[in-house]
């Protein structure tokens with residue numbers, strides 16, 4: 001096999017062992033769960049089809065082409081197929097390696113794309129200080145009224161078209177990031193556990209309040225919370241976008257920030273991060289200095305709702321005057337990526353004054369899917385409208401969801417009439433209310 | 440079983456042919472890129488692949504007919520495809536052929552509650568048919584394991600069964616009529632809404648199970664039945680396959696006809712439980728999923744009787760589904776059995792032999808013996824009530840030595856089946872996978888009759904050529 005593309009294959013696709021590709025027995029059971037297949041009904045837009053293309057590359061029947069690259073980026077990475085697949089196909093792994101293959105072959109090259117990838121993956125999301133600095137600028141931009149001035153000025157035309165369309169939906173950056181809201185160590189009156197807290201990157205900029213709420217809920221349940229300063233991105237953004245090398249680097253940096261042996265769990269409240277950072281051992285398997293610690297990390301990593309149910313969280317008391325009808329959207333990377341479905345519902349149902357109603361197609365992707373709403377605005381918009389329509393049917397005035405991307409996508413979809421909150425924030429609020437009622 | 444070939448296209452069609460197809464079906468519905476074609480190089484069958492020259496996805500029945508008419512006029516072979524979940528290689532492409540996939544023909548055209556019928560386009564998903572019947576209090580019973588994605592056209596072309604075959608029969612029992620594009624491109628309507636209809640040959644029945652070799656079904660008229668008011672699901676586990684078979688025989692002897700009597704052996708249970716986590720016992724030698732439906736009083740009575748029979752036949756435990764949701768979860772888990780078995784080895788070869796019910800325990804025991812003798816891993820599950828078992832060989836297609844043993848084992852299982860008065864395929868069809876074994880099941884006259892029929896309808900052998908059997912001499 002002298003074909004150069006085959007050599008690249010040997011680097012990424014085949015590195016992951018042929019049996020992973022072969023695991024798909026092309027039964028088609030995943031097709032009805034795949035949003036892109038349902039849209040076009042073309043096999044190549046389905047999990048089975050995408051895996052067939054990967055296998056064709058591994059078999060040397062296909063080169064890594066531009067078409068292949070585009071297909072891998074048309075996939076939402078929503079992992080609905082992973083839940084649906086009875087054969088246990090490890091689609092997340094295939095998908096990450098396929099995208100890495102696409103990047104290695106550079107088949108989607110345009111100077112603009114390369115620049116944006118460098119800026120976001122290798123600068124912004126690789127360097128915590130830089131992300132914060134940009135966050136502060138954005139905050140200034142939004143708070144100062146400069147924002148409307150710029151919109152009028154036409155300056156936005158300098159941005160790539162997809163990003164320009166997105167500008168009005170850019171999330172509002174918080175005044176304070178997590179480090180200002182959370183102390184390095186916070187201790188409950190009676191300590192039962194000691195946990196490490198991940199502040200995330202987008203979560204930190206846009207939803208630092210959710211991070212604060214998470215800490216409060218943990219304290220309320222006897223957990224001492226250790227929150228290292230200036231944490232970086234966990235690397236999920238890199239892994240999902242074909243930069244496995246940088247993803248490994250981010251993982252190493254994050255592991256270094258925690259004294260694992262002293263902690264009972266590492267807590268994340270962002271589904272997208274959780275589904276990635278529970279698999280550091282995979283990413284760092286070949287790194288003798290980190291492989292062992294990565295395994296310990298994976299063992300201890302928990303989504304907040306998973307942890308709360310595991311330790312038997314305390315149910316807040318009290319009754320609200322008027323129940324608030326609330327529904328729950330399952331973030332793909334929580335239900336499909338981590339198999340966590342019951343726990344967030346259990347938390348919501350424990351909150352007094354909250355009337356829980358199920359959402360039709362709760363596990364269907366909302367179209368946020370990382371940066372998918374930037375790269376594939378049309379398909380993302382369609383999924384967003386479908387989600388909003390299901391939410392409208394429930395008559396709920398509040399939607400709970402546990403991922404910053406979904407949060408923003410849904411908020412933009414339902415408009416200002418319906419609130420969007422993280423389940424843990426609702427729980428924190430209930431504890432606060434309870435305290436007020438008691439005092 | 441044919442050797443592994445490639446999913447990538449081998450032959451191509453001329454630009455003018457492609458241009459013409461685009462005019463007929465719409466440019467966006469004609470796929471020719473390598474990346475588009477490779478994913479159509481196989482169906483759900485293990486180790487069978489072949490590249491397509493072109494894939495056409497007609498959006499209307501008229502366009503589908505026009506494409507076929509054009510293809511036959513140019514002597515281009517046509518392989519019809521539904522969702523490609525077939526388990527005998529029926530929709531695997533042929534050299535230089537067009538694959539016509541009907542997934543865009545997915546409209547339900549009419550539900551007729553007065554006549555209890557439903558008319559749908561052939562690409563409609565099986566489950567969508569039953570979903571459309573539901574609001575009318577009606578029921579479309581055939582429920583192949585693949586029902587969430589298989590098409591009704593594929594079901595008719597394969598005469599698919601399901602989990603409810605024992606009481607409700609198979610797809611054929613619900614087909615009242617159909618629209619078919621014939622091999623010369625003409626369009627025929629066969630059958631009617633009449634419960635009784637003996638005007639001429641029962642032509643629609645010829646096309647049920649014809650595997651795309653006689654015509655392309657574009658619309659199907661189906662019979663619906665009243666939706667059962669109640670349902671009870673039981674799960675019985677046994678420490679031997681014989682005890683399970685005994686229990687099933689006794690249920691039938693007592694003239695109870697449950698809708699479902701499905702069994703899974705230990706290995707299958709382990710894999711399914713690993714995936715579905717519904718609480719299947721993984722230590723029993725055999726588990727039988729039993730379901731009765733109908734009038735609430737009768738259902739209660741039958742469920743109690745089945746439980747008692749299972750216990751007196753030596754069941755280790757009999758468990759009732761807690762509620763409807765639990766029952767659905769159990770049935771869904773059973774439907775995933777085949778795919779779940781793929782967890783163990785790289786290649787999963789599923790067979791579909793069927794014997795008269797009274798020989799069921801015998802064939803299951805024989806399969807176990809063959810597995811030991813040829814040092815193979817074989818898991819078995821299936822439709823106990825129908826005598827239809829799915830011995831599933833867990834192997835690796837790249838291990839040639841092991842594959843040889845697989846072929847020997849298959850040959851013996853087929854021979855034994857035929858000896859017991861059975862059939863080599865109960866519901867998956869012949870396609871490519873069972874083709875070499877078909878003639879063994881028939882006397883000369885009936886095998887020849889099948890070929891004569893094919894030759895009469897499709898003299899140039901353009902519709903799904905090489906499936907079911909090879910024609911003796913080139914007829915083009």
Ligand SMILES: Cc1cc2nc3c(=O)[nH]c(=O)nc-3n(C[C@H](O)[C@H](O)[C@H](O)COP(=O)(O)OP(=O)(O)OC[C@H]3O[C@@H](n4cnc5c(N)ncnc54)[C@H](O)[C@@H]3O)c2cc1C
Pocket residue numbers: 027028029482483518519520521522523524525526528529530541561562582583584585588589590591592593594595596597598599600601602650651652654655656657774775777778866867870903
């Ligand atoms: C997980 C799994 C479980 C399954 N469980 C069952 C089961 O319980 N019972 C069962 O019987 N089968 C089962 N099957 C097999 C398969 O799903 C059925 O054979 C199904 O009917 C195939 O439908 P399809 O739309 O995928 O057809 P395809 O696989 O695309 O085609 C099947 C055959 O029909 C022909 N065909 C398709 N559409 C038409 C048409 N409109 N006109 C003429 N010919 C046509 C094709 O040429 C081919 O020969 C299962 C398969 C899987 C993967």
Ligand code: SF4
Pocket residue numbers: 023024025026027028029030031047048051081084085086087088089778
């Ligand atoms: S990914 Fe899983 S469900 Fe989908 S075709 Fe492959 S084996 Fe079947």
Ligand code: SF4
Pocket residue numbers: 033034035036037045046047050074075076077078079080081082091
């Ligand atoms: S990750 Fe989502 S979009 Fe991608 S193949 Fe799976 S189901 Fe389809």
